[in-house]
Amino acid sequence: xxxxxxxxxxxxxxxxxxxxxxxxxxxxxxxxxxxxxxxxxxxxxxxxxxxxxxxxxxxxxxxxxxxxxxxxxxxxxxxxxxxxxxxxxxxxxxxxxxxxxxxxxxxxxxxxxxxxxxxxxxxxxxxxxxxxxxxxxxxxxxxxxxxxxxxxxxxxxxxxxxxxxxxxxxxxxxxxxxxxxxxxxxxxxxxxxxxxxxxxxxxxxxxxxxxxxxxxxxxxxxxxxxxxxxxxxxxxxxxxxxxxxxxxxxxxxxxxxxxxxxxxxxxxxxxxxxxxxxxxxxxxxxxxxxxxxxxxxxxxxxxxxxxxxxxxxxxxxxxxxxxxxxxxxxxxxxxxxxxxxxxxxxxxxxxxxxxxxxxxxxxxxxxxxxxxxxxxxxxxxxxxxxxxxxxxxxxxxxxxxxxxxxxxxxxxxxxxxxxxxxxxxxxxxxxxxxxxxxxxxxxx
Ligand code: FAD
Ligand code: NDP
Numbered sequence: 001x002x003x004x005x006x007x008x009x010x011x012x013x014x015x016x017x018x019x020x021x022x023x024x025x026x027x028x029x030x031x032x033x034x035x036x037x038x039x040x041x042x043x044x045x046x047x048x049x050x051x052x053x054x055x056x057x058x059x060x061x062x063x064x065x066x067x068x069x070x071x072x073x074x075x076x077x078x079x080x081x082x083x084x085x086x087x088x089x090x091x092x093x094x095x096x097x098x099x100x101x102x103x104x105x106x107x108x109x110x111x112x113x114x115x116x117x118x119x120x121x122x123x124x125x126x127x128x129x130x131x132x133x134x135x136x137x138x139x140x141x142x143x144x145x146x147x148x149x150x151x152x153x154x155x156x157x158x159x160x161x162x163x164x165x166x167x168x169x170x171x172x173x174x175x176x177x178x179x180x181x182x183x184x185x186x187x188x189x190x191x192x193x194x195x196x197x198x199x200x201x202x203x204x205x206x207x208x209x210x211x212x213x214x215x216x217x218x219x220x221x222x223x224x225x226x227x228x229x230x231x232x233x234x235x236x237x238x239x240x241x242x243x244x245x246x247x248x249x250x251x252x253x254x255x256x257x258x259x260x261x262x263x264x265x266x267x268x269x270x271x272x273x274x275x276x277x278x279x280x281x282x283x284x285x286x287x288x289x290x291x292x293x294x295x296x297x298x299x300x301x302x303x304x305x306x307x308x309x310x311x312x313x314x315x316x317x318x319x320x321x322x323x324x325x326x327x328x329x330x331x332x333x334x335x336x337x338x339x340x341x342x343x344x345x346x347x348x349x350x351x352x353x354x355x356x357x358x359x360x361x362x363x364x365x366x367x368x369x370x371x372x373x374x375x376x377x378x379x380x381x382x383x384x385x386x387x388x389x390x391x392x393x394x395x396x397x398x399x400x401x402x403x404x405x406x407x408x409x410x411x412x413x414x415x416x417x418x419x420x421x422x423x424x425x426x427x428x429x430x431x432x433x434x435x436x437x438x439x440x441x442x443x444x
Contacts, residue, residue: 004115005036005089007331010096010106011122011265012039014048015297015320017069017078019120022328024086029332032087038106038114040095043149044080047072049317051152052175053355056159056182064149073321099268101290118292118331121280122324123265125298125315127151130170130229130258137232140240142255146175147262155179158255159186165254166191168243170229172199174354175259177212181356183257184219191222191251193229193243203352203363205371205392208404212359219357224251232256262315264299277301279313284346285330286323294331296323303345306421307366310345318351349421350402358387361406362413365420369396372426375406391416399423 007023007030009016016037023030037045047067054062071077083090095109106114127145129138137143142162144155159182167183169176172194180190192199198209213223224245233242233250243251264279274281274289279301286294286302297320301313326346353362375390389407393400400423403416419429 002113002115003036006030006034006117007036007120008106008114008116008118009035009037009120009122010099010268011124011297011299012037012041012043012045012090012092013122013124013297013320014045014069014072014317015122015124015324016120017045018073018321018324019122019296019328020045020083020088021070021076021078022325023331024088026328026332030086030088033089034087036089036091036114037083038091038094038096038108040093041148041150042093044083044090044092045069045078046149047317048147051149052146052178052182055152056156056179056186058186061156070321072317096268099272101269101272101293104292116292119294120324120327120331121269121288121293121295121299122297122320123268123299124320125262125264127175127258128261128263130260133228133260135229135231137234137238137240138258140232140234140238140256142239142253143232144255144257146179146257146259155257159183159188162188162254165189166252167255167257168193168229168251168253169257169259170194170243171259171261172196172201172223172225173259173261174200175257177216178354178356179257179259180216180221181219184216184221184357188255189220191224192216193224193227193245193251195226195228197225199223203367203404205373207371207373207377208390208392208406211377211388211390211406212356215357215359224249262298264313264315266299275301276311277313281311284326284344286327286346287330294327296320296327302348304350305345305347306349307345312350314350314352316350316352318353319348322348349417351417359406361391361404362408362416363402363404364417365394365400365402367394367402367404369394369401371395374430393426393429395426398425398427400426400429 050067065079096106097109098107127147167188167190169180169192183190228246229243230246231244232240243253280295282295282300282302298315303309304312371392371394373392377390387407391405394402
């Protein structure tokens with residue numbers, strides 16, 4: 001069968017949902033029958049961050065439809081009915097297996113072809129597998145990855161069967177930190193194994209990392225640093241019972257959670273579109289090297305105006321939402337001026353966040369230059385009622401390049417975001433925060 005649409009969104013994750021909403025809302029928005037979304041997931045676009053947080057709660061866990069997009073940005077909740085109401089076709093459980101950008105045709109695994117006039121690529125990223133590091137058994141019944149709803153469903157089931165048992169978490173990044181907290185909340189003992197001296201090594205300073213490591217240790221998490229899992233011990237049914245480290249140590253495991261990084265899903269377009277930074281290269285309008293094709297979310301490498309046009313690829317939800325909106329704006333404007341072509345870059349303030357236990361941090365900007373810490377790092381597991389509040393400013397050429405803030409209120413987070421956006425002088429930063437009533441900013 002062959003179908004044709006004016007707009008096709010390839011991928012059905014966060015960016016897809018936000019792009020669809022924007023296409024509908026835009027002044028000359030899409031008409032019924034003009035737009036389709038193709039996703040190999042079985043459900044309509046949802047807020048992926050919920051999978052490692054609300055979805056894994058021991059009580060009152062979040063379930064669909066409560067976390068479909070675009071609820072994460074305090075916007076409309078797009079249930080399946082919303083797509084029907086707007087004449088948007090959802091091809092779910094449908095994998096695209098090849099793309100011909102010259103002829104503007106996608107081929108699905110079922111042998112269907114879908115023609116487009118404008119394509120938005122929103123294929124996101126996938127979890128790296130242990131096999132890529134020479135360790136087998138990723139397919140074991142008690143080894144969990146966490147990228148999709150299907151993965152979260154598996155992890156939740158395994159977790160329920162391991163109550164009071166031991167989990168080995170492999171990786172000290174976002175998935176490792178958030179899943180370790182979820183496992184503890186579900187009364188499972190956690191050993192975290194990662195290759196670096198500190199967790200979240202690419203963002204946290206050693207001082208920030210130590211705070212979280214002490215906090216986690218007080219919750220019973222054991223950190224096994226500068227170590228790698230090289231194999232598993234298994235039962236005859238293939239179930240893992242222990243993780244073996246390179247130095248021969250054996251860690252008992254009723255379950256294993258793996259979070260060792262992600263890779264952007266670009267393969268369909270290899271050799272067909274320009275690539276950079278492990279993603280599809282776009283201009284500041286999210287337009288690829290083919291004028292009819294846009295790329296958004298985890299898969300897009302775009303010039304960031306705030307960073308002097310430096311090309312970056314972010315694997316974070318705020319970026320997925322904003323690049324999706326930017327692409328739709330650009331598609332609808334269809335302007336050809338130099339500025340509009342996005343050569344100066346997208347006006348985007350990089351923003352990441354995480355929430356674990358009772359903690360919540362936000363980061364804005366770029367962690368380049370010298371970090372200057374502020375606030376009180378002494379509250380480790382925290383006396384009842386007390387919330388830690390501290391952070392770091394990265395200073396480059398006397399200007400604030402990035403700010404990390406744990407425990408900030410909405411106003412405080414807005415204040416640091418605005419200081420980063422305006423490239424405040426470090427000396428002015430404390431004063432600016434103080435003028436907003438933020439007395440915590442005691443710079444070292
Ligand atoms: P995705 O949301 O991954 O969507 C890609 C979609 O494309 C998927 O539906 C996929 O199945 C589909 N697809 C891929 N290839 C094909 C194909 N060939 N055919 C059909 N469909 C295809 N970020 C934060 O900033 N804060 C957080 O707290 C946070 N928590 C997270 C928790 C988890 C568990 C995970 C996995 C990620 C988290 N992130 C978080 C990152 C954030 O979710 C991603 O940056 C965001 O989902 C990227 O959106 P996307 O639309 O580009 O990709
Ligand atoms: P990250 O890149 O954040 O972390 C991967 C971690 O695994 C790093 O500590 C890395 O160490 C380590 N690692 C790499 N290889 C191995 C190995 N062979 N054995 C043990 N450890 C290894 O990826 P995640 O898997 O945590 O997250 C996947 C994706 O999900 C990312 O896109 C992330 O942005 C996203 N996500 C975002 C969240 C958020 O923004 N709050 C929450 C959850 C997921 P090294 O530093 O040495 O490479």
